Amino acid sequence: MPTTVSESPLGQNLAQSLDDHLQRVRGKIVQRSSELASADKEPIGLSHLARALEQFAPGREIPTVAASEPPTGLIARFPPLAILSSILAVAFAALGLWATLGSAEVKANLGGQGFLDIAKIFAGAIVGSATATVTSSLTRGKS
Numbered sequence: 001m002p003t004t005v006s007e008s009p010l011g012q013n014l015a016q017s018l019d020d021h022l023q024r025v026r027g028k029i030v031q032r033s034s035e036l037a038s039a040d041k042e043p044i045g046l047s048h049l050a051r052a053l054e055q056f057a058p059g060r061e062i063p064t065v066a067a068s069e070p071p072t073g074l075i076a077r078f079p080p081l082a083i084l085s086s087i088l089a090v091a092f093a094a095l096g097l098w099a100t101l102g103s104a105e106v107k108a109n110l111g112g113q114g115f116l117d118i119a120k121i122f123a124g125a126i127v128g129s130a131t132a133t134v135t136s137s138l139t140r141g142k143s
Contacts, residue, residue, distance in 0.1 A: 029052045032056060036051055082134045085126045088126045092120075092122050099119065
């Protein structure tokens with residue numbers, strides 16, 4: 001049984017405001033249903049009414065979201081942290097090669113094996129964090 005204005009828990013003023021708003025929305029729904037039916041060259045049917053209701057449920061038209069295209073480019077596919085980590089890993093690898101393949105003078109000035117050990121530790125940490133970041137972003141993208 002429909003609730004009348006006097007039975008409404010909103011009170012008479014709020015109930016009247018709601019009824020006025022719903023009357024305006026009803027007019028928009030009927031008008032949009034008519035437009036949709038005209039576009040389909042059919043009499044107004046349930047499908048036209050349902051589409052119009054979907055568009056004007058809050059009293060204003062809800063824009064439909066267009067399907068987005070899949071990301072393109074390197075930065076769209078991989079997180080910036082993974083890209084930065086990869087660049088740093090290559091830089092530490094180059095430093096490590098420079099320390100081991102360099103002349104005896106370079107090796108002596110770099111402190112011998114200690115420099116290479118530090119480069120290995122940083123490179124391993126960076127590669128590990130990049131791997132974790134990429135893995136988590138790929139699994140998040142699938143769900």
